[in-house]
Amino acid sequence: MTDATCPRCGDDVPAARAALGYRLCLWCGEEEAKAERRSWTVLTPHKQGAMFFTSDFAREAARGINNKGGLHR
Secondary structure (H helix, E strand, O other): OOOOOOOOOOOOEEEHHHHOOOOHHHHHHHHHHHHHHHOEEEEEOOOOOEEEEEEHHHHHHHHHOOOOOOOOO
């Protein structure tokens, strides 16, 4: 298997990394992961640790968190 090329920067993506399904090189992949993490919302449900929620679900999850815990509908 030959090395693939990163579509963002043009660097080589190692064959082992491409075999795992990654299409970006390590550096571009890290930047994409950081951007994705910035979009997450951290909420702390009652008697639980902090949990990460995507922006799509965060509004619904925040509405359901109350002092008794669980989703309230």
